[in-house]
Amino acid sequence: MVNNNISFLENLAPELSGKIVKIGNETGFFPGGENGPYFDLETPVRNSAHVAIIFSVLYYLTQKDEYKNTALLLLKYLKGSEKLQKNGVFIQRQKSGKDGCNGVIGQAWVIEAFSIASKCLNDPDYLDYSRHIADAFPFDKRVKAWIAKDPIQGTSKVDYTLNHQLWYASALAETGESMHLDNVELFLDHLLSQGFEIRDDGLIIHLLKANSFKSKILSLRYELYLKRDRNSVIEKEIGYHLYNLFPLARLYRIFPDHKLFKSNNFIKALKYGFSTPFLNRLVENKYAYTYNSPAFELPLVYGVFKHLLLNINEKGIIDSLEIQIQKTQNQQGYFLSDNNPDPLTLSSRAYELAIALI
Numbered sequence: 001m002v003n004n005n006i007s008f009l010e011n012l013a014p015e016l017s018g019k020i021v022k023i024g025n026e027t028g029f030f031p032g033g034e035n036g037p038y039f040d041l042e043t044p045v046r047n048s049a050h051v052a053i054i055f056s057v058l059y060y061l062t063q064k065d066e067y068k069n070t071a072l073l074l075l076k077y078l079k080g081s082e083k084l085q086k087n088g089v090f091i092q093r094q095k096s097g098k099d100g101c102n103g104v105i106g107q108a109w110v111i112e113a114f115s116i117a118s119k120c121l122n123d124p125d126y127l128d129y130s131r132h133i134a135d136a137f138p139f140d141k142r143v144k145a146w147i148a149k150d151p152i153q154g155t156s157k158v159d160y161t162l163n164h165q166l167w168y169a170s171a172l173a174e175t176g177e178s179m180h181l182d183n184v185e186l187f188l189d190h191l192l193s194q195g196f197e198i199r200d201d202g203l204i205i206h207l208l209k210a211n212s213f214k215s216k217i218l219s220l221r222y223e224l225y226l227k228r229d230r231n232s233v234i235e236k237e238i239g240y241h242l243y244n245l246f247p248l249a250r251l252y253r254i255f256p257d258h259k260l261f262k263s264n265n266f267i268k269a270l271k272y273g274f275s276t277p278f279l280n281r282l283v284e285n286k287y288a289y290t291y292n293s294p295a296f297e298l299p300l301v302y303g304v305f306k307h308l309l310l311n312i313n314e315k316g317i318i319d320s321l322e323i324q325i326q327k328t329q330n331q332q333g334y335f336l337s338d339n340n341p342d343p344l345t346l347s348s349r350a351y352e353l354a355i356a357l358i
Helices: 002-018 045-062 065-080 105-121 124-133 162-173 178-195 213-228 230-254 264-272 276-282 294-308 315-328 343-348 351-355
Strands: 021-023 027-029 145-149 156-158
Touching: 002 045, 002 065, 002 315, 002 343, 002 351, 027 065, 045 065, 045 105, 045 343, 045 351, 065 105, 105 124, 105 162, 145 162, 145 178, 162 178, 162 230, 178 230, 213 230, 230 264, 230 276, 230 294, 264 294, 276 315, 294 315, 294 351
Parallel strands: none
Antiparallel strands: 021 027, 145 156
16 A cells, blocks of 8 residues: 555656746746635645645655755745745735635645655754744634634634644644644643534534634534535535544644543544545545545554554555546546646645655
8 A cells, every 4th residue: 555655646746846837946836726626716835835745755755866856946935935924924825705824724734844844855944944934823722722813914813623723733743842742732632622523423523612702603603504504514524524634643643642532532533534434425525535635644544543443444545546546637647637626736735645654
């Protein structure tokens, strides 16, 4: 399975590098997409960060200089693009009615790019930079979650989207900074006490629950939306289930003894994510193979938690890559450009598969 995943990334790499827009000889960016099914026009920040991880990991695995050189192009672009950030916050999108940072997760994508590159390219300066930009969003110790600061409007608010907070927590934890580790542990404590909710079958609920007036209002709205259009809510939660488990796997590698990972809610959510009915429902889910790809997320989640997944057949994980290829891979090449609204973002998101290899 590991060899298949490496081969997939190596086959994809030339097509990714071919789409990088070079600025001179030392820097370049991978074009922004449309945030998958949301059709938010994005800056090159997100996809450049994702693709930088792919090439950093490929260099780490193969020691081929071509991979390192490509990673450096993108990392130099991200680090030197002052017009793409304000007050240390990277601008991810410019769409009326939405913030410019894409909640806390947008910053997480850049933080993780530099911390992972630091490890793979053996460059401590990149870890220092990841820690620097990790300070952009403060932690609300009352709500036990991070506050997103909109770099365009200048407004600030707690981000109550669970996957955003999970991804930001994992990115902070991987910097190894003691202050962030302390806050991440408080966040995990909160998930254990009330923040991590599941449905009866184990499906993870999309919102982070907290003891705040805003959280109560959002929860009420969400319940009303569930009653009005249950199919849409459940479809989205199914499409994001593995995307929630993925950063939890990364957090487990740093906090393996935290009680959250022994809790009934977590164990039930984990087992649901590998159940045949769930995997079957992903095939036609608009948030899954064309955006939050199971083929990219299952390997890490399984690799980290397989001791809790006894009697799980690996075939479902192997099959997911075949499904991905059949559904979205271009017949003339390896780019994931078929049958999906955002080929640039989907292809760059193979970086999640790369993370499972280090």
